[in-house]
Amino acid sequence: MTTLYTHKQLTDVKDSAPELGLGEFQSPRFATADLDTRDTGVSHVHLKANTRPPFAHRHENAEEVYVVLSGSGRVRLDDEVVELERLDAVRAAPAVARAFEAGPDGLELLAFGPRHPGDGELVENFWTD
Numbered sequence: 001m002t003t004l005y006t007h008k009q010l011t012d013v014k015d016s017a018p019e020l021g022l023g024e025f026q027s028p029r030f031a032t033a034d035l036d037t038r039d040t041g042v043s044h045v046h047l048k049a050n051t052r053p054p055f056a057h058r059h060e061n062a063e064e065v066y067v068v069l070s071g072s073g074r075v076r077l078d079d080e081v082v083e084l085e086r087l088d089a090v091r092a093a094p095a096v097a098r099a100f101e102a103g104p105d106g107l108e109l110l111a112f113g114p115r116h117p118g119d120g121e122l123v124e125n126f127w128t129d
Contacts, residue, residue, distance in 0.1 A: 006035045010044040010110075025053045032115060043111040047073065047102035056099035056126035064098075064113035066090045073107035075100050076127065097123045 013029035022028065029044040068088045075082050075090055076099050092098045100107060
């Protein structure tokens with residue numbers, strides 16, 4: 001029997017950094033499977049202080065919303081850079097390439113949006129400064 005809800009501590013979700021080679025930049029925890037979601041993607045991401053991955057990502061179909069839980073930093077959305085602080089929320093349309101950069105205290109984000117398996121695309125060498 002399927003349950004009508006799922007409860008999960010996000011810090012108990014597997015840190016995918018080691019298998020993705022992201023350990024020097026961030027700790028991404030993709031909670032979709034742990035929460036048994038059918039239509040919603042959920043991720044908890046912590047970027048280490050003063051770091052940014054060299055790549056971005058975008059989607060064909062999935063709009064995403066990011067909420068800053070703690071720390072500060074910047075997000076690059078295509079060619080625009082936006083400063084971020086605690087409780088800022090950013091919506092990114094599917095085709096917008098996006099990448100985050102952590103400030104001196106790191107950057108902790110919650111990301112969520114519709115789930116479209118196989119919909120993501122990496123954009124290499126995204127940061128230009």
